Amino acid sequence: MSAADQKSLRHNRDFSRFWFGETVSLFGVQVTNLALPLTAVLVLQVSPEELGLLRSFAFLPFLFLALPFGVLVDRKPKRPLMITANLLRAGLVALVPIMAAAGLLSVPALAAIVLAIGVCTVLFEVCWLSYVPVIVDQEHLVAANGRVSASSSAAEFAGPGLGGLLVQVLTAPYALVVNAGSYLASVLSLWAIRVPEEVRPSAKRHIGKEIAEGIGFIVGQPYLRVLAVAGAAFNFCYMFVEALFVIYAVRDLGFGPGLIGLIVALSAVGGVLGASLAAGLVRRYRFGRVYAAAVLVGYGGPLLIPLVAGPPWLTVIVVTAGFFFMRAGLAVSNVAGTSLRQAVTPRELLGRMTAGMRTLMWGIGTTGAIVGGVVGGWLGLRAGLWVAAVGFLVAALPILLSRIPRLGEMPSLASPEPAARPAD
Template sequence: MTDIDEAADVSAKPLRHNRDFSRFWFGETVSLFGVQVTNLALPLTAVIVLNVRPEELGLLRSLAFLPFLFLALPFGVLVDRNAKRPLMILANLARAVLVGLVPVLAFADALSMPILAAVVLAIGVCTVLFEVCWLSYVPVLVEKEHLVAANGRVSASSSAAEFAGPGLGGLLVQVLTAPYALAVNAGSYLVSVFSLLTIRTPEEVTPSAKRHLGREIAEGIGFIVRQPYLRVLAVAGAAFNFCYMFVEALFVIYAVRDLNMAAGTIGGILAVSAIGGVLGAALAARLVGRYRFGRVYVAAVVVGYGGPLLIPLVAGPPVLAVVVVTAGFFLMRAGLTVANVAGSSLRQAVTPRELLGRMTAGMRTLMWGIGTTGALVGGFVGGWLGLRTGLWVAAVGFLVAALPILLSRIPQLREMPSAATR
């Protein structure tokens, strides 16, 4: 039996027996918790060590996402031309060095805002490369029938990290101080690197007949536009991200000024909503296995896109407001996670192996390119119409965003189609 035959035999087994996927999942879970530590420790480092202004803190956040807009598409070509595992190892090694550089510079009293901004931007570049790679790499490790379960496990890890990570980050910042807590995330990336090094599944790379960057990018975008399911998912995903960033721009200030919520209460609401994500990820594979794929996806969309209607619903008694707002975020995260797991699996299933990198990069660019403008529009609308009215605008926008899916062929799917579907 050849190495490739052995790999196929392993990937065909139940997911719990797929050792290579388990290694990947373990490393990714550790690094996801490390990312949550960094999400807290890095801005605190900027505030405490560098005494930055709010505008500078906003700049750091935008620099973290900026590479998604400009580098995802060329990275998609790179990923389709090369084996993905070495690229993921390179990306996480670079992230470990970059994150570990911050406490070293802080200790040497050499950290400055321009240096920190450059580090954040470089980390963002590595994050884009890793994100494009791993979504294209899961189908290498598991068979189509296990994609939902595999994506569900990674999503569960992500939601668990979002729930427990900020608390862990706060504890580490308190014990180690902000810059030195970042060393934990550097170590988490190294754990991921070690896990990737232990994977033995061989990866076939199909050489592209076209070695022109622009044509290969256009081929990936063209595939998304022509493929009926991908086209719908791209439009709905971009609209959802726009509304989500819209809400994110308004919610904290609305909770503080209009609902008189304390910071701890707001943190509790977001933590409970992350539990919704964990629950959704845990149930996704079971739901898809028991019910028709299209019905599960539509139900998840209705719950996830409808949940935000509860956020601006109550502005009265504080306890009632907390309960209703928490329910809105919980339903949004639970439904969204099921929809994301099913949608990611659908995207992977209908895309030929040689286009996975460019498809993933194209979807990321289309979804986040439009989505990131939601925060700017949300701030403007909230200032113009008021915070609560702005949240109502976003809530209605979520319902509009669901329409492309509800009116598409996706609700009629009994099971996930294959890459032959056009």
């Protein structure tokens, strides 16, 4: 039975298979995010500069490969591409403990593996965001994206603890075996999906023209244009904060590693809560109002991070609240925004739209860490965080001043503008 025939997302077996596999692999990714750096530090004794370079290799493919992968995803069936990407990721992750056991692991080899994993991650990310509308009706897109987002936030909450336990028991390189297994679980889940996927004829076309078509669609579509600008600005400010917060927490606030980890974990709870509530909020209230409220909460939360520098207990509460509200609001706005993007994009452009949005958002966003370091060194850490907090508010303006807050319900391709109805 196709996704169009499903009466409820709860009874959509194909989505349930996809969601299960994605959830397992998301937890595995969190294990890798801890085990790979620890492998570099404990086994290879890397310098801070080398560790930073390894980190950047994981994100470089998003800047250079998302757009051509978007063309590929629009030309080919997405499920086989996702299966291939996760099979490759499983093999690449498994190479690390094998090479470590054989005494062959080196910094260049680990860098090459991280870069290759990043390439596969880009392909999978572009695919799954374009594949959900294949297996889920538009009326269930918000709920489907909410479930995946909740899984991601839950993995961010519990994953580091699980990763730390596995690293403690198995040692850093061998904890990566768990992630290899998580990718294989995702492969098996994807293999079991039965929804047929329609793909446009593979006519010979120029890849540059197809990329330009995808970017042109984003620029010309009023909702996507606003989401791209606001998303890029948010990611810039988010990376800005990431570059300063840990140093600020340790040097200015006197927080220990355990307390910083607790703050991060509690903020992830906000993400789980927001993602879980998103679908219900959109069903009960006007789509535009929910989106605007989520933006105000998520983009306004960072104002609390540099607000208090008083008693330690009060500082911990206020800083935690800042991150909690940011993640909760971001989860709701991400679920709603992703669903809106999928709803207004023709099926044959989904891959290129997703790739273009990723490139625009992260291409600008990744520079935030560099700027944050410079501003923090120039003005001071707390002042730098105030600059970022104001930046978040500026980033919210394109959405708040657009037509999106006036939407009564999520628009569609068949009726792109009917959702703008008078206020209740």
